[in-house]
Amino acid sequence: MTVDLRGRDILREADLSAAELTALIQLAASLKNDRRTGTPHRILEGKTIALIFEKASTRTRCAFEVASAHLGATATYIDPSGSHIGHKESAADTARVLSRMYDGIEFRGHSQQTIDQLAKFADVPVLNGLTDEWHPSQMLADFLTMDEHRPPDATRHSYVYLGDARNNMGNSLLVMGAIMGSDVRICAPQDLWPTEQVRALAAERAEHSGARITLTENPQEAVPGAMFVMTDVWVSMGEPEAVWASRVEQLLPYRVDADLMAMAPSSAKFMHCLPAYHDSTTAVGKRVREQFQLHDGVEVTHDVFESTSSIVFDQAENRLHTIKSMMAATMGDQPID
Ligand code: CP
Ligand code: NVA
Numbered sequence: 001m002t003v004d005l006r007g008r009d010i011l012r013e014a015d016l017s018a019a020e021l022t023a024l025i026q027l028a029a030s031l032k033n034d035r036r037t038g039t040p041h042r043i044l045e046g047k048t049i050a051l052i053f054e055k056a057s058t059r060t061r062c063a064f065e066v067a068s069a070h071l072g073a074t075a076t077y078i079d080p081s082g083s084h085i086g087h088k089e090s091a092a093d094t095a096r097v098l099s100r101m102y103d104g105i106e107f108r109g110h111s112q113q114t115i116d117q118l119a120k121f122a123d124v125p126v127l128n129g130l131t132d133e134w135h136p137s138q139m140l141a142d143f144l145t146m147d148e149h150r151p152p153d154a155t156r157h158s159y160v161y162l163g164d165a166r167n168n169m170g171n172s173l174l175v176m177g178a179i180m181g182s183d184v185r186i187c188a189p190q191d192l193w194p195t196e197q198v199r200a201l202a203a204e205r206a207e208h209s210g211a212r213i214t215l216t217e218n219p220q221e222a223v224p225g226a227m228f229v230m231t232d233v234w235v236s237m238g239e240p241e242a243v244w245a246s247r248v249e250q251l252l253p254y255r256v257d258a259d260l261m262a263m264a265p266s267s268a269k270f271m272h273c274l275p276a277y278h279d280s281t282t283a284v285g286k287r288v289r290e291q292f293q294l295h296d297g298v299e300v301t302h303d304v305f306e307s308t309s310s311i312v313f314d315q316a317e318n319r320l321h322t323i324k325s326m327m328a329a330t331m332g333d334q335p336i337d
Contacts, residue, residue, distance in 0.1 A: 042072030054109030067324035095121035140322035158183035187222035
């Protein structure tokens with residue numbers, strides 16, 4: 001089936017249909033295979049993309065830059081203090097300026113409203129590299145990774161996400177799974193569940209796709225039978241340091257450790273969008289570990305992170321292939337086959 005995403009924005013998962021998301025994931029798999037066989041794919045030769053980052057990034061920034069190089073495009077990285085956006089110039093004006101120079105705009109930042117505003121005023125595709133609400137480029141990578149590691153007899157993906165479920169990852173995993181017809185389990189204290197609005201969106205999409213949606217506070221209900229066990233940091237970028245204490249208290253029962261993994265099938269895989277606090281080699285990891293006596297790791301224990309069940313680096317690599325497919329599909333001159 002041919003899918004035409006030329007000129008389209010990707011601001012949230014719900015902007016796309018299951019067929020369009022599947023086509024992007026399949027294109028990413030094909031571009032990944034091209035890299036293995038040394039087949040060039042300079043689909044965006046001579047094109048340009050502006051990468052606006054209000055927040056830090058390793059994977060997303062590098063994936064956009066490397067994808068640009070492989071596709072023959074040129075990227076301009078704009079760091080959190082390196083442009084006027086938000087300080088002296090509105091998103092609407094920035095969008096109109098950048099549209100005169102670039103063929104695409106990526107935005108990572110705080111407010112979904114900012115990227116929605118950029119998209120409204122830009123004449124070129126706008127791609128979401130993470131906001132407080134959604135992380136759609138991560139979802140494409142996560143689904144490609146699950147496709148690669150799924151049990152051969154599985155008819156759909158089954159995954160459980162434990163931790164802060166009203167952050168970007170919780171929202172995106174819920175809604176993406178609902179669109180794609182997955183068996184999605186969200187496991188967190190009710191205070192940290194996605195908002196009613198996000199849950200309603202997921203329920204509406206699940207009705208069409210046949211997805212199975214479970215929201216529960218109980219890991220013993222959520223984890224058994226899930227082929228993929230996922231978590232994310234307990235305090236996201238932009239949140240105040242002061243929330244660590246309450247988050248640790250609320251989320252300690254949801255930490256992914258060996259006992260929790262043992263509730264899942266023995267072939268279940270561990271996934272995390274990264275970065276992860278699993279040891280004390282980072283400033284925050286060390287401080288949190290000492291302050292809260294979390295000697296084995298924070299949201300995931302070091303042994304699980306380093307275990308053979310962990311596929312986090314396959315997942316990280318797939319950011320490159322899926323971001324490349326988003327760029328090729330929206331900024332390219334041909335529809336996706
Ligand atoms: N997973 C993810 O988005 O990583 P970065 O913050 O490093 O881009
Ligand atoms: N929830 C995390 C995701 C990082 C990729 C954050 O927003 O900081």
